[in-house]
Amino acid sequence: MTKRDRFAVLGQWLLLGSLVGVLCGAASALFLWLLERATELRTGHEAIVYTLPVAGLIIGWIYERFGQSIKAGNNLVIDTIHDEGPEIPLRMAPMVLVGTVLTHVFGGSAGREGTAVQMGASITDWVSHRLRVSKPVRRQLLAAGVAGGFGSVFGTPVAGAVFGLEFIVLGRIEYDALVPALVASLIGDMTTRALGIGHTHYPAASHLPLTPLLLLKWLAFAAAVAVVTTVFIELTHFIKKRGERHIPRMPARMFLGGLVVVGLWKLVGTSDYLGLGVPMIVRSFEDPNLPVYAFALKLIFTAVTLGAGFLGGEVTPLFFVGAALGSALARLLGIPVELGAGVGLAAVFAASSNTPLALSIMAMELLGAPVFPHVVIVCVLAYLLAGHRSIYPAQRLLNGKGGERLSRPTALRELLPAPQPPPKGDRPGGG
Structure with a gap:
């Protein structure tokens, strides 16, 4: 590739990445604004939670009637990136937006x-098809769309860019999409902030030097994180599979x-375990009397x-689970509570995804920077100890966590036991 070609490619990445970032940032701003209004409505009128089953009935009917092609959610995005499947329907964006806001209005833990x-991803894929970009560029832009959405909704643009490259294949970073993902995440975050949307501020972690004893404590901490992660993934998948098997209608x-x-x-x-649970996340950093079982209750609710x-994501509830678990473990192991909560917040989702x-x-x-060496240690250990499972069954495995290398990227769901046929009398169909 000549220097001129390199500059042309860079220019294309900057232009398309910026476009994706603006669109993702604007969508996230609208979503976060609606989410805040939804939370205010629920907390001001808690009796509305009693109608959550009716809301589920209505949302389920809408998705069963109009959302069959998009019900796989994040797994559809991953499959499309890998398999170069058909265009992700644009209606995914408004449907998941409305469905998630309604879930939060009525008290679902998501x-x-x-x-x-x-x-x-759906907005980006619509743009890709309108511009008729090549298949490799479409794949790069889908990763950029993931990065732009993630980075803008949490106000963490660098993490958003890396997430868009890392969550696609276990054991490999998709560096071919690095520039558009970074641009989309940065521009997306800037767009969301420019539209007046702020993000939660957490207490900064204090500096704590690593020692052999502290390393042993982090090992025990990571083992506990891996156990909790495994329980969450298996319980969520169990409820989903058993529900689909015995109750075909969504x-x-x-x-x-x-x-x-x-x-x-x-x-x-208490209503502490409904919705996002951000107040309890912040409390995990500050309250030495936080109930030690808080993480388990949020895990079950979610x-x-x-x-x-119900629609929504896993990140913020898993932040709650991780921060509350980290607070409890920090008190048990003699680690500063704010450091334990911060490490737990990141590690539970790192292992889950x-x-x-x-x-x-x-x-x-x-x-802040002082947390970095501690969180890297625990995230990596928990990631290894959690095994080949994920909240995203469509994730591809290329390099096994034990060092083995597969001949081709294999979806994690393909490694699971084959599903059993439904009992006699069950009707096929549903959501």
């Missing part, structure tokens, strides 16, 4: 990353899931919500 990633599954969430809400007697089919590098960078962007 996040926002999944929505941002799906909006970014509206009925979501209605039942809403009933369970309402029952849990009344059982625990697994039921997402397993039943197989993105230890992106989440280590995200922790540094959110909490």
Whole structure:
């Protein structure tokens, strides 16, 4: 490639990456603004939570009727990147936006990353097809769309860029999309902030030198993170698979899931575990009396919500789980609470999504440089100990975590046991 060709490619990446970033940033700004209004509405009128089952019934019917081609969500995005599949329907963006906001209005325990990633990818793929770009450029722009959505919704542009490259294939970073992903994430974050959207501020971690004893503590910490990650992934997938097997209709599954969430809400007697749970995340950094079981309750609320089919992401609820778990472990192991909460916040999602590098960078962007060596150690260890499982079953495995190399990228779902046929009397179909 000549110097002129290199400059032409760079110019194309800068132009298209900026376009993707502006679109993703604007979509994230609208989404975050609506999410804040939804949370205010719910917290001001908590009785609305009782109607979560009815909301699930309506959302499920809409998705069953109009969303069959997009119901795979983030897994559809990953499959499209790998398989060069048909255009991701543009309707994914408004449908997942509205569905997620409604989930939060009525009290479902869900996040926002999944929505941002799906909006970014669907908008980007629409642009790619309108511009008739080549297949390699389309693939790069899809990664940029993921990066732009992730970076803008959390205000962490560098982590967003790395996440867009890292979550596609385990064991390989997609460097061919590095420039457009970085541009899209940076421009997306700048666009969201320019539109007046702020992000949560977490207490900065204090400097703590590494010692042999502290390394042993981090090893125990990472093992606990891996166990909790495994429980969350397996429980969410179990609820989803059993629900699809025994209750074929998506509206009925979501209605039942809403009933369970309402029952849990009344059982625990607090609204702390509904919605995003950001106040409890912040509290994990500051309150030495945070209930040691808080992480387990949020895990259950979220697994039921997402397993039943409600829309949203896993990141913020897993931030809650990780920060609360980290707070409890820090008190047990004699680690500063704010450091333990910060490391846990990043490590649980890093292990759940197989993105230890992106989440280590995200922790540094959110909490400051002193957290970096500690969070890298725990994220990498938890990532290894959690095994070949993920909240995104469509993720491809190329290099095994034990050092083995596969002949071709293989979806993690292909490594799972074959599903059992439904019991006699079950009707096929549904969502």
